[in-house]
Amino acid sequence: VASVFNATDAFLVCLVGAGVPPRLLQTPASPSYSALLLSSVRNLRYVTPGTPRPLAIVAAAEPAHAQAAVRCGRRHGVRVRARSGGHDYEGLSYASLDPRERFAVFDLAALRDVRVDSARAEAWAGSGATLGEVYYAVAAASRVLAFPAGICPTVGVGGHLSGGGFGTLMRRYGLAADNVIDAVLVDADGRLLNRTTMGEDLFWAIRGGGGESFGVVLSWKLRLVRVPETVTVFTVRRSIRQSASDLITKWQAIAPALPRDLILRLVVQNQHAQFEALFLGRCSRLLDHMRAHFPDLGVTQTDCEEISWIQSTVYFAFYSSSKPLELLLDRSGETRRYVKAKSDFVQEPIPRHVWENTWSWLEKPEAGLLILDPYGGRMGSISPSATPFPHRKGNLYNIQYYSYWFENGTAALEKRMTWVRGLYGQMEPYVSKNPRTGYINYRDLDLGTNELDNNVTSYAKARIWGEKYFKGNFERLAAVKAMVDPDDFFRNEQSIPPLPAAK
Ligand code: FDA
Incomplete structure (x- = not known):
């Protein structure tokens, strides 16, 4: 002591x-x-x-x-x-x-300045800023600029950009990390570095290689992207009786192939499928696309809401576009809860009978929900080695298995954990294989945790979880780690280990 x-x-x-x-x-x-x-x-x-x-x-x-x-x-x-x-x-x-x-x-919560240069379509954001604060600042500077990142406004810029970061603009503009053009970082020697002084290898690693491993990133220079003054959103819900199983089955091939200005996400919960769309254009064009690609969903003009991009961020976060934009600045966010999440990437449509079987999982009292985010579009045209995030072409969508609860105690914990692990287990035959991949920002310690070898994280052990998040990029991440932090000062249960010197 x-x-x-x-x-x-x-x-x-x-x-x-x-x-x-x-x-x-x-x-x-x-x-x-x-x-x-x-x-x-x-x-x-x-x-x-x-x-x-x-x-x-x-x-x-x-x-x-x-x-x-x-x-x-x-x-x-x-x-x-x-x-x-x-x-x-x-x-x-x-x-x-x-x-x-x-x-x-x-x-880093206090290091949250966001400075927007609308003429250059760039911004500097402190790591401690939330996504909501970034969105708010960008929209205050321009009605036609945006930043492509995640949906929950209280997520921090620092961790989110470190692991990739995807949201409703991903099919048009890629990940948040794909749109980082400079960064300021403190390395393991306490030096303050920018893109030029850190070099391209380290700059590559911090844009998706996961937080903590390479240093403390203080701020990020963002490339802002163009959006029209008016975008369109809709949310339609279909129950089992309204052919939800058929619609989910079809959605798997349709959503990743839609025009890149359109994202159609899917939340599967209780006994229904909820389809949520953002289209970078007007309702009439959106309806043309829906009629051409997915008539069975039956979307009509009354489902559409034409709003600004910044209102769409409120819409996806709070399911209402009429709430004040200032909600994006509320850092306290949702009620505190217990959470367990896991993730998969899907490369072949999952057969209908599997979705049929999923309803029995979702009717259990301890059930959570599934969030399906379609890829394709810009995500498919970025090389899997451009950043550490390798899940590009060939991935139809990401599934997040998400369970949350409010009751304290081990009984509730065990029930929820068993549910989420059980459903994840059932899905194994139908998702990516060799390795079964996951998303680093949906951190999951079930995939494996680090072990030390001579007070340095073991590369051999870390590969077990590391290749699931990073596939072939894991080795390069470990090589960068060996270069910038060979003593392994920055480490946690799933940090990148230094690549051992070749014997
Ligand atoms: P936090 O501060 O906990 O950091 C996460 C990791 O990064 C830690 O290992 C930390 O040490 C490290 N880190 C943090 N700041 C750092 C810095 N400045 N320099 C170096 N390392 C740093 N994801 C997504 O892609 N799309 C989405 O829509 C959502 N939605 C979502 C909703 C909710 C409610 C949650 C809880 C999570 C998400 N996520 C998500 C996942 C989210 O992107 C992921 O959890 C991020 O890592 C969170 O970043 P924070 O800065 O908030 O986390």
């Missing part, structure tokens, strides 16, 4: 000596430690009394604080977990599975 306190004290003294104001440092003894720790936590599974907690939280206010945290952390044996929006599904930005790990949370 004494050594833990000594390490913490030495770390804190070092930080203060490096110019970090003491008011920005919270330890478990500080009155506001718990409130700060919980401020952006989204998954209550990782805030139980037994969860190993950080020795300290550094509430960063400027870039130099990240340099100090890395240098002092290295000197005093305290690891640094970066936290931007805190949405990691397995809590890796604020909790550790290893009770022996001495770590501090480096919280």
Whole structure:
């Protein structure tokens, strides 16, 4: 116990000596430690009394604080977990599975400036900004610019861009990470680097290789994309009695082949399928596409809403376009809940009988839901090695198996976890194989966790989970890691290991 306190004290003294104001440092003894720790936590599974907690939280206010945290952390044996929006599904930005790990949370929430240059169609966003804050700032500067990223407005820029990031503009413009043109990062030596000084290998790795492994990214330069002043959205729901199984079966081939200005997502829950669309154009054109490609869905003019792109971000987040845009700035977001998610990529349409069977899973009291995001369009024309995110051409769609609950206790936990793992297990014959792939931003520790070999993460062990997220890009990620952080300072349960030197 004494050594833990000594390490913490030495770390804190070092930080203060490096110019970090003491008011920005919270330890478990500080009155506001718990409130700060919980401020952006989204998954209550990782805030139980037994969860190993950080020795300290550094509430960063400027870039130099990240340099100090890395240098002092290295000197005093305290690891640094970066936290931007805190949405990691397995809590890796604020909790550790290893009770022996001495770590501090480096919280970037205050580093959230978003500066838009509409003339150049570019913006700089601090990692601590939320997606909602980025969308709001972009739309305030221009009605015809947007940024292609995820749907939930409270997701943090830092983690999201580190893992790829997809949302309703993905079929037209690719991932959030595909639209990053520069970044500022603090590396394992505490140096502040930009794209030129970090070099193209490291710049490649941070745009999709997952958070934490390569340094603390402080800010990102974004390429903004063009959208029309008016876009169209609809949500239509079809029950089992309204041929939901047939429609889902057909959707699998139709949605990835639609024109790239149109995304038709699918949420399957309870006993219905909910089709959600964004079209970069007017309702009349959208209806032409729906009649040509998917007449069975029966979408009509009354289903359409013509709105601005920024209203569409509110629509997808809150299922209503009339809510105030300022909701995008609300960082507190949805009610806290327990969460478990898993994901798959699908390359061949799943047979109808499998969807028929899925309804019995979805009627269980402990059931969660499925979210299906179609690929194709721009996603299919970006090379699988352009960024670490390899799931491009040949993938029809991503499935997210999502379970959430509010009851405390192991009985509820076990029931929900069993449900989500059970359905995922049933789907195995029908999804990507060798390896069965998943999406790093839908973090899933069931795929495997790191083990140490001589105090460095084992490459051989990490390949088990790593190739599922990154396929052939995993080795290159490990080579970059060996180059920029050979001592493995930045690590967590699923961080990239340094590639061992060839023997
Ligand atoms: P958080 O702060 O927890 O960080 C995630 C990981 O990145 C951690 O390992 C952390 O250490 C590391 N990290 C964070 N900031 C860093 C930084 N500045 N530098 C280096 N490493 C850093 N995804 C998607 O693609 N589309 C979507 O629509 C959604 N929707 C969605 C909704 C909800 C409710 C949740 C909870 C999640 C999603 N996601 C998603 C997944 C989301 O993209 C993923 O969880 C991101 O990693 C979250 O980023 P945060 O910054 O919020 O997480």
